[in-house]
Amino acid sequence: MINPKRTYSSFISDVRIAFILFMVFAVSHAQQAEQIPEVMVMARVQKDRVLLRWGTTTPVSWLRANKYGYVIERYTITRNGVLVDPPESKSLTGTTLLPLPLENWEQEVEQNDNAAIMAQALYGESFEVEEMQGGLAQIISKSKEIEQRFSFALFAADLDFKVAKMGALGFEDTDISPNEEYLYKIIPKIPGEILKVKSGIVSVKIKEPEPLPKPIDVIAVPDDKSILITWEYAMFKPIYNAYHVERSEDGNTFARLGDTPLVNLNDKPGSPARRMFYVDTLPQNNKRYYYRIVGISPFGEEGTPSDVVSAEGAKKLTSVPHISRYEFNNSGGVVLNWEFKKESESEISGFQLNWAAQEKGPYRTVQSNIPASSRTTTFTNPEPSNYFRIVALGKNNQKATSLTSFVQAIDSIPPKMPIGLTGVVDSLGVVNIKWEANTEKDLLGYRVFRGNLDAEELSQITVAPISKNTFVDTVQVKSLNDKVFYQIVAVDKRFNMSDYSEKLSIKKPDVVPPSSPVFKSYNQKEEGVLLQWINSSSQDVFQHKLYRQKVNEAKKGWQVIFQTDTITSYLDTDVGSNIKYRYAIFAEDESGLLSAPSTPVTITSKKDVKEEQLIKGFSVVADRTNKNVMISWRKMPEEVTEITVYKSKKEGKPVLFKQMPNTMNRIVDNAVSPGNTYVYSLKVITKQGNHSKVETKEVVF
Structure with a gap:
C-alpha cells in the first residue's frame, strides 16, 4: 500500500507500487493496437452539473494526449423537447485541457493515494511493480512500463473523480439548463501526422439525476473463522467498477474492511464474471457479524448500501461418516x-x-x-x-x-414381452417401427431383430440396447422379397431378456410398374368408336385405365374415359363427327404404380347426321330503340342437346357468347354500341356428340 506520510519528492522520484490487488480498468484496451485508437467517454447528470469521464483506448494515445491535451465541445441539440437546428455549439475548455503540472500535485498526494498513483503515472521517473508471488503479479512485472502507467492512471481516475479532473480525464460542466439535451465531443489535440485518434462522443438529457442503485443478491456463507461474501456483479457492471465491503457487530454501526476498494480480477474478455467474492477472516466463531456492500461509480460516487446480511463463523466438523x-x-x-x-x-x-x-x-x-x-x-x-x-x-x-x-439389488426377473408392434416402410426403403413402452423401472432398453423370410430365425440388428420405443431401419426395396419381418426383445439393467414380441410383417413398397397393355384393334361404328386391347401381363395389376384426347386440343391433356379390371374392349359413344381423337391405355397395380402407356392410336370419327338441316330460321335483328340485338331461330329437334352462340365485331375474333339447352329459341344481346357491325354464329350439338355446320349472320347497329 502507498504510504501517504512519505515526502512528496521521494515518492515522486521512485515509487514501487505494491498494490497489485487493484488492476486494470482498461488493460484490455491495450490489446487493440491494430485498431485506430479512440476516446471512450461516459457522462452522468447531477443536480446542477454534468460529469464527464473519458480515456483513450491505448497506452500510446494516452501518453500523446497528456502532451497535446484535449478540447471539449458541447452542442445543444434539443430544448424543451424541440430540436435546435442548427445545434448550438460551445467550447467548454477555452484552451487545451492538460494534466495539472507537477507542482500542483504535492498537497493532494500527501492526503490521497489515488492522487499519488496518478502523479507517479504522469510524472514519476520510474514506474515499477514489486515482485510478488502469483501469476498476475508476474505478468504485470513483465509488461511494459507505459502500459503500467496507463492502467494505473485509469484505475485511479475511476476511483476518484477529483483525481480524474487533475489528470485531464474528467470534467464538470456547470453551465447547464433544465430540459435541454447536449452532445459532448472530447477531441484529442494530437497532430494527425503523429497519431490518429478518434474523438469521443456522448449525449446527455438534463433531468433529475437518478440515484445509484444498491447492490443486490448479497449472500453470506459461513465457514470456520471466515465468512464468504458474494453479490451480483454483471448486472451493475456499467454502473459500478469497484466496491467497499462494510462489517458491523451490532447491525447498525458499519466499518469498511480495508482502505482500498475491491475490483473484480475475474472479469476477463470472452469470460465475463457474474458475481464478486470477498472472504472476511474472523477473530472467533459463533459470533454474528453483519455485512453490506457499497458500489463506487467511475465518477467516484458511492451508491446506496445494499441490504444487510449476517452470518456466524462455524467450526468445521472434525469427523466424516x-x-x-x-x-x-x-x-x-x-x-x-x-x-x-x-x-x-x-x-x-x-x-x-x-x-x-x-x-x-x-x-x-x-x-x-x-x-x-x-x-x-x-x-x-x-x-x-x-x-x-x-x-x-x-x-x-x-x-x-x-x-x-x-x-x-438381486434381480433375475426379466421384463415383460414388448407389445403393440407396428411399422411402415416408405418408397426409399426407410422403415419406422414403434411399440408400447415397457413400465419396468429397471429397464435398460430394447434389442431389435430383423429377417427377410417368415420361416427363418431373425437376426439382431442393434449393437446395444436402445432406450426409445421406436426404431428406424433401412431395407432394399428392389429385391426378391416383398416383405420384411421384425421382433423386439426388452432388456433390464441386469441384462435379463424378455420373450420375443410377436412377429411384425411389413410389406415393402412396390417400385416396379406393371407391363403395358397393347391395343389389339379398333373399328368405326354408327354408335361411336370400338376399341379392343390385350391386358397387362403383370400379376399385381389392379385395373386398366383408358385415356382419350382431341388431337387439336392436346394442350388440355388426357381424359380418363373408362376403368376396368378384366374387360378388354370399350365402345366410345361420346365422340363428335369428323373429330380426330387419340387413345392410350395404362395398367395400374395395387401400389398405384402406372405402367408405361400403350402405343397410342389415332382415329377420326365419322359424320352420321346432316347437321346443316338442324338449324332453321336463324335471324339477327337490331332494335335501336331498346338498344339491343334480338337473335332467334326455330325450335330445335329432340336430338339436339346443346345450342352455342358465338359473337364478334366484324374483322374480330369470335368468342363464346351463350350456351343453352334445346328448349330455347331466342336470346337478347344488350351489350352493343352504335356504329358497330356485329357477327353472330350459331352451332348445335346432337346426343351423339356431332356438331352442326356453323350458321353466321351480320347486323349493323
Whole structure:
C-alpha cells in the first residue's frame, strides 16, 4: 500500500507500487493496437452539473494526449423537447485541457493515494511493480512500463473523480439548463501526422439525476473463522467498477474492511464474471457479524448500501461418516451401517441418508432426523442400482458427507414381452417401427431383430440396447422379397431378456410398374368408336385405365374415359363427327404404380347426321330503340342437346357468347354500341356428340 506520510519528492522520484490487488480498468484496451485508437467517454447528470469521464483506448494515445491535451465541445441539440437546428455549439475548455503540472500535485498526494498513483503515472521517473508471488503479479512485472502507467492512471481516475479532473480525464460542466439535451465531443489535440485518434462522443438529457442503485443478491456463507461474501456483479457492471465491503457487530454501526476498494480480477474478455467474492477472516466463531456492500461509480460516487446480511463463523466438523457395509434383509430392504467418531457426536444434530439412481446424481434425501448416536438405517425400496451417502449435520449448519456406496439389488426377473408392434416402410426403403413402452423401472432398453423370410430365425440388428420405443431401419426395396419381418426383445439393467414380441410383417413398397397393355384393334361404328386391347401381363395389376384426347386440343391433356379390371374392349359413344381423337391405355397395380402407356392410336370419327338441316330460321335483328340485338331461330329437334352462340365485331375474333339447352329459341344481346357491325354464329350439338355446320349472320347497329 502507498504510504501517504512519505515526502512528496521521494515518492515522486521512485515509487514501487505494491498494490497489485487493484488492476486494470482498461488493460484490455491495450490489446487493440491494430485498431485506430479512440476516446471512450461516459457522462452522468447531477443536480446542477454534468460529469464527464473519458480515456483513450491505448497506452500510446494516452501518453500523446497528456502532451497535446484535449478540447471539449458541447452542442445543444434539443430544448424543451424541440430540436435546435442548427445545434448550438460551445467550447467548454477555452484552451487545451492538460494534466495539472507537477507542482500542483504535492498537497493532494500527501492526503490521497489515488492522487499519488496518478502523479507517479504522469510524472514519476520510474514506474515499477514489486515482485510478488502469483501469476498476475508476474505478468504485470513483465509488461511494459507505459502500459503500467496507463492502467494505473485509469484505475485511479475511476476511483476518484477529483483525481480524474487533475489528470485531464474528467470534467464538470456547470453551465447547464433544465430540459435541454447536449452532445459532448472530447477531441484529442494530437497532430494527425503523429497519431490518429478518434474523438469521443456522448449525449446527455438534463433531468433529475437518478440515484445509484444498491447492490443486490448479497449472500453470506459461513465457514470456520471466515465468512464468504458474494453479490451480483454483471448486472451493475456499467454502473459500478469497484466496491467497499462494510462489517458491523451490532447491525447498525458499519466499518469498511480495508482502505482500498475491491475490483473484480475475474472479469476477463470472452469470460465475463457474474458475481464478486470477498472472504472476511474472523477473530472467533459463533459470533454474528453483519455485512453490506457499497458500489463506487467511475465518477467516484458511492451508491446506496445494499441490504444487510449476517452470518456466524462455524467450526468445521472434525469427523466424516464412512459407510462400512450393507446387506439385504428378508423384505428386500437395504440395511446400511456406517462409522463415525463417538467423541464427535456432540458436534452434530444427527444424520441424513441421500440416494441417487446413478453416481453423478442428482441425490435426494430419503431419510432425515437419524439420531446422532445411530450407526445403522434401512432403505426399504431399493432400485436395481442404488448410490448412497450418509451426511452428518453439524449444529452450526455444517455438513460432512461420506463417500458414495454402490448397492445393486438381486434381480433375475426379466421384463415383460414388448407389445403393440407396428411399422411402415416408405418408397426409399426407410422403415419406422414403434411399440408400447415397457413400465419396468429397471429397464435398460430394447434389442431389435430383423429377417427377410417368415420361416427363418431373425437376426439382431442393434449393437446395444436402445432406450426409445421406436426404431428406424433401412431395407432394399428392389429385391426378391416383398416383405420384411421384425421382433423386439426388452432388456433390464441386469441384462435379463424378455420373450420375443410377436412377429411384425411389413410389406415393402412396390417400385416396379406393371407391363403395358397393347391395343389389339379398333373399328368405326354408327354408335361411336370400338376399341379392343390385350391386358397387362403383370400379376399385381389392379385395373386398366383408358385415356382419350382431341388431337387439336392436346394442350388440355388426357381424359380418363373408362376403368376396368378384366374387360378388354370399350365402345366410345361420346365422340363428335369428323373429330380426330387419340387413345392410350395404362395398367395400374395395387401400389398405384402406372405402367408405361400403350402405343397410342389415332382415329377420326365419322359424320352420321346432316347437321346443316338442324338449324332453321336463324335471324339477327337490331332494335335501336331498346338498344339491343334480338337473335332467334326455330325450335330445335329432340336430338339436339346443346345450342352455342358465338359473337364478334366484324374483322374480330369470335368468342363464346351463350350456351343453352334445346328448349330455347331466342336470346337478347344488350351489350352493343352504335356504329358497330356485329357477327353472330350459331352451332348445335346432337346426343351423339356431332356438331352442326356453323350458321353466321351480320347486323349493323
